[in-house]
Amino acid sequence: MPEVVVVQESVVAAPVQQVWARVVSPDGINHELGPWLQMSMPSGAATLTVDTVTIGAPLGRSWIRLFGLVPVDYDDLVIVEREPGRFFREESTMLSAQRWRHERRLDVVPTGHTVVRDRLTFVPRVPGRLAASAHRRVVAALFAHRHRRLAAWFPG
Secondary structure, three states, rough: OOOEEEEEEEEOOHHHHHHHHHHHHHHHHHHHHOOOOEEEEOOOOOOOOOOOOOOOOEEEEEEEEEEEEEEEEEEEEEEEEEEEOOOEEEEEEEEOOOEEEEEEEEEOHHHHHHEEEEEEEEEEEEOOHHHHHHHHHHHHHHOOOOOOHHHHOOOO
């Protein structure tokens, strides 16, 4: 099955250090997903952030829950690359995707604000072009929502 790619980019009205601190924390991740979804941290990893995990070490299973209650997906998470304050790449398997890669890059723009770029590359588990197209639309809508929530956290 072919890979599906979704790219989302937006400008956040805050310095890159503040945005980075927010996007790598469990609270920041759940704020971006909210109010519809919530992502648990694997057992024993509740206090970890992208900055503090061991690169390449599986973290365990995170559950993605609708309204924080109903499990709708899981993520077997591994951070495989990180440039603190600027970039991370996560690779995992999910209930919905055989392979999932999430790359997030933060760059400073001349105004002092931050450009946030997400690139998601995945292979859906459900075969077929129609299923892949639907999965692509869901992921694109989810990350557009995440970017709106992140930008709203820093009203500038």
